[in-house]
Amino acid sequence: MKIILDGMGGDNAPAEIVNGAIQAIKDMPHTIVIVGDETKIHAELKKHKYDQNQIIVKHASDVITNEDTPVKAVRTKKESSMVVGINMVKNGEGDLFISAGNSGALMAGGLFILGRIQGIDRPALATIYPILGGQASLLVDAGANSECKPENLLEFATMGSIYMEKVLGRTNPSVGLVNIGAEETKGTTVTKAAHELLEKSNLNFRGNVEAREIPFGASDVIVCDGFVGNVILKLTEGMALSIYGLLKKRLTAGLMAKMGAVLLYDKLKGLKKEFDYSEYGGAPILGVKGPLVKMHGSSNANAVKNTILKAIPYAEQNVVQTIQNSVLELEEIKISE
Amino acid sequence: MKIILDGMGGDNAPAEIVNGAIQAIKDMPHTIVIVGDETKIHAELKKHKYDQNQIIVKHASDVITNEDTPVKAVRTKKESSMVVGINMVKNGEGDLFISAGNSGALMAGGLFILGRIQGIDRPALATIYPILGGQASLLVDAGANSECKPENLLEFATMGSIYMEKVLGRTNPSVGLVNIGAEETKGTTVTKAAHELLEKSNLNFRGNVEAREIPFGASDVIVCDGFVGNVILKLTEGMALSIYGLLKKRLTAGLMAKMGAVLLYDKLKGLKKEFDYSEYGGAPILGVKGPLVKMHGSSNANAVKNTILKAIPYAEQNVVQTIQNSVLELEEIKISE
Structure with missing residues (x-):
């Protein structure tokens, strides 16, 4: 397999991207094609020892x-580097494209270069949502589509379930629809209609999920429009940062607390790690004709390595083809509406 | 002043409601009218010593x-008790109505019994959003209107600013619009148009607020539709509960951690208190012709007392009249659109 890596995207490109690629090939047999300014990339590569058969540079x-x-x-x-990389996936010169660059451009590149999977109206960005002390959920849409029709939410649920099963190995993943109450009569005209569509589907639909339950792992796949998805993701990050910030301040405020802080250090470190998204790999764009993965813009070498290793099944497990195969069933549900 | 209290609403009625009223009169000169089953309420009142001139029971x-x-x-x-209580405000038999009962019914009662303030299209539920280590924000709408027009968001911002200034004493309160990016071109058709309206207003509008900044006190008034507001509020509660839950588990996991837990006990207690909403009083319904306040359904006597004491300025500061006076300016902004 050939993994195409955007060598120039993100805050730490190309140094950390190249370093991450070199870390990744130590743990897998696949080849990585790093796309970008060949002079800069070679300069970074020279700083490391690595198997030259496994890394190719594409200018x-x-x-x-x-x-x-x-x-x-x-x-x-x-x-x-992004357009060249996505074109390589289109032309069969690579099996997967990963970038820490501009998310909107990656989505646009997927739409204009690869194209939508026929029958999928709106591709989506799916993001891992970490659950403290539990298995992560997958949030779809995480911000690509601010305004959605009920049919789009059904598509998100279907694509998210396939990704969860094929890439993250979750059997028969449960699906929850973000809503403002548990009852199916709650919500907007869009969420009410989406609830009906999801009930008719073959998905493991658990009904509405209130935002309070999301941090406790309410369902494997959390479905919402991209506006709400963005709010959920950003608020979760903000809350975690805010609570850690205050804890840190309080922990170091007095001598008594400082003693406590030392004793608790390893416990809190473990807690913090659960909110480190890079542990879970990147965010797939679902619904375009090829596997594209977005990394955090601030990804360091370790995050790059993790994203590469965890993204392999996205290509190997034929997720794109499986989504394509699900479209017929989706059409039947939509038409029966 | 006469405060009308729903004696029968909420999980702990009438015992905690009555107890809270008795606590409240110790700290204020006003009279409380407790509305509900007079036999049950008198049975509770008999358990306490209190100034009988300050508490009246209305069956x-x-x-x-x-x-x-x-x-x-x-x-x-x-x-x-709720309909009787709201009617008392309507008929001038009381200045303020507070209930821990059904939120939707309180909003419906406001709309059908008191009526909307002329020129306000959609009354809203406003909720205090606690900020760790900082001054609380006011979230409007917190769940009453799932689907909103841009004009509604302008109304929420205006009413929220008035409440923040008059009741919570925040001078020239800043207003932020919840959106998925800082740029004014970001978001849905509704948020984009709301951004334009808010820019034209005399409010202290700070522009878009991303959800990540909300826990850090991004602005005094946080404006969004009721669907997003519900998600923000519930997710914040869920995150706080989830982090505390894990902290507690980790803190008590080993002997070392247990020692740390003892030392840190008072620090964490202080932290937890900041997330106890009852410290801030209840949630006002803004935009109806009379002051209505919603308390948490699970309010205990202390929460009831706090809500009563903190709600007094809602009636005393003529918030309803001030909102009414602002309507002309709102109309001009809406028409210039």
């Missing part, structure tokens, strides 16, 4: 930055 | 429960 002269407008960038920056 | 033979459908309950249960 790309341009870069899409976070300041670029996604659609325009994909259309005009043809020689950017 | 109401029926109760609206959490299982009742709000609109139907308000229309059919004319003798319920």
